[in-house]
Amino acid sequence: MPRVPRARVLLVPETMPPRNSPVVRRYRFGRVLTSDLGFEAHRPPGEREPARFRPVSKGLPPTAVEDGLLPNRSSSKSRCSACKNRRMDPSDLELRNRTYAQFVELGRAPAAEEAGPDPAEVRRGWQRLHDAHALVLDEATGAIRMANPFSAVATPYRVHADGRWWYANCAWDAFGIAAALHCDATIETACPDCGDPLTIDVRDGAPSREDLVFHCLVAAAHWWDDIGFT
Amino acid sequence: MNLFRSEEHVEVWLAGREPGATIAVATLARLAFAWWGDRLAPDWQPHTREHNQAILGDLGLTGPFWALP
Numbered sequence: 674m675p676r677v678p679r680a681r682v683l684l685v686p687e688t689m690p691p692r693n694s695p696v697v698r699r700y701r702f703g704r705v706l707t708s709d710l711g712f713e714a715h716r717p718p719g720e721r722e723p724a725r726f727r728p729v730s731k732g733l734p735p736t737a738v739e740d741g742l743l744p745n746r747s748s749s750k751s752r753c754s755a756c757k758n759r760r761m762d763p764s765d766l767e768l769r770n771r772t773y774a775q776f777v778e779l780g781r782a783p784a785a786e787e788a789g790p791d792p793a794e795v796r797r798g799w800q801r802l803h804d805a806h807a808l809v810l811d812e813a814t815g816a817i818r819m820a821n822p823f824s825a826v827a828t829p830y831r832v833h834a835d836g837r838w839w840y841a842n843c844a845w846d847a848f849g850i851a852a853a854l855h856c857d858a859t860i861e862t863a864c865p866d867c868g869d870p871l872t873i874d875v876r877d878g879a880p881s882r883e884d885l886v887f888h889c890l891v892a893a894a895h896w897w898d899d900i901g902f903t
Numbered sequence: 904m905n906l907f908r909s910e911e912h913v914e915v916w917l918a919g920r921e922p923g924a925t926i927a928v929a930t931l932a933r934l935a936f937a938w939w940g941d942r943l944a945p946d947w948q949p950h951t952r953e954h955n956q957a958i959l960g961d962l963g964l965t966g967p968f969w970a971l972p
Binding site: 760761766769770773774777805807821822843844845846847848849850851852853854855862864865866867869871873875878879880882883884885886887888889890891892893894895897903 | 904905907908909910915916922924925926927928929930931932934936938939940942943945947948967968969970971972
């Protein structure tokens with residue numbers, strides 16, 4: 674059944690931080706939380722909450738410690754190897770697809786306990802998927818941080834699509850959420866230079882404005898050297 | 904990977920750092936839909952490097968900067 678386009682959610686520009694505010698300065702270092710941008714107060718009544726995510730880097734789940742499943746800090750060399758070798762075990766592929774489906778259903782990243790009957794096995798599978806660049810785990814907790822294009826943590830890229838808000842990992846992924854969900858969307862962010870709010874509607878795959886530019890700082894060969902920075 | 908108001912804003916933001924690549928937002932949208940469009944498909948399979956490189960190439964994103972590992 675084709676999806677019905679959702680009504681556009683309007684922003685109130687006055688809620689954005691002024692230029693050179695602490696929020697903007699933090700944004701330029703890539704640490705701003707979108708809750709600081711003031712979007713939360715203007716969600717229309719009845720609108721679903723943005724995806725709520727379990728905190729990251731606040732201690733290690735006992736099960737992860739016991740099972741020795743903490744993600745490795747993989748070297749760039751091993752990640753490049755993963756880029757070339759795209760073969761995936763069928764059971765890992767099934768876990769990956771189930772995890773993505775749950776992410777969309779829940780509006781957040783599933784916990785290992787939600788993703789399968791054996792959480793330890795789920796964590797082991799997620800680690801293999803992380804190593805294969807099929808998703809990204811939080812290095813401290815082993816929880817899902819990215820199910821690209823979706824982000825499990827707050828970012829400067831918020832996307833309204835399919836009746837709820839999502840966080841995207843970057844500008845590319847913001848459009849990617851509309852692509853993955855096969856629906857129209859509205860992207861909210863701010864210019865990393867000046868902090869001015871930017872709102873882009875995506876209709877039938879096309880952006881509503883063409884005055885913006887996309888800058889990719891890291892060359893493609895090094896995207897997975899540090900995917901969080903990329 | 905960020906959106907900016909203009910190329911001038913990119914230059915100021917870089918503050919002397921080596922620039923990467925700047926493309927139009929319309930190109931970014933086409934790239935995203937080609938790259939992520941199958942991400943939730945029940946029969947999803949990982950893209951091969953060649954597949955992804957072809958997506959980039961079809962949009963004119965060629966050269967060393969866009970060469971995948």
